[in-house]
Amino acid sequence: GAVVSQHPSWVICKSGTSVKIECRSLDFQATTMFWYRQFPKQSLMLMATSNEGSKATYEQGVEKDKFLINHASLTLSTLTVTSAHPEDSSFYICSALQGAGRATETQYFGPGTRLLVL
């Protein structure tokens, strides 16, 4: 099956620093990728939809200036958490759409990135 990778898998940073998380589709091209966040014992929440070559679409309540998304190629989307604070500590998961046409497209998920802000 299709593979989506994320890097890094684990990151610890100091409060106030910025952290970049990469999401790559390894064996397929993905025009659309999604970024989710999962707090402990909570459900995955969609943060934003990343479209190659255009601006990301953010869900209500997600600050676009804090969570910068760049989808510069068909295999890479990046999420940058700017000026991270302890409340941003979470598990960030991306997914990528593979396929052409509504009937065949499948969403594949990455392994996630655990962010701890001290």
Added chain:
Amino acid sequence: KQEVTQIPAALSVPEGENLVLNCSFTDSAIYNLQWFRQDPGKGLTSLLLIQSSQREQTSGRLNASLDKSSGRSTLYIAASQPGDSATYLCAVEAGAGSYQLTFGKGTKLSVIP
């Protein structure tokens, strides 16, 4: 706003037992429903996808049913094994073309050898 609820939050069963996980959603206008498996600290693996027009899907020991009108889905696992231990997530997609998933909090399953 769509809300997805999964019951129970946690479940512990002896190996070999059959079990049922429940999922309910508040808005029946869904495009499809998926069941995922999430292992600790890892991403999601899609187990079964049921289109809104379908009633059930089967894969091996797994069977998922969908009753869209009542906003319910169940995941049936037959002859459970220790390797089935994981968190099972239910997610619904609203509207054709959105691809945006609303997840439940999951059911943490432990299968005791």
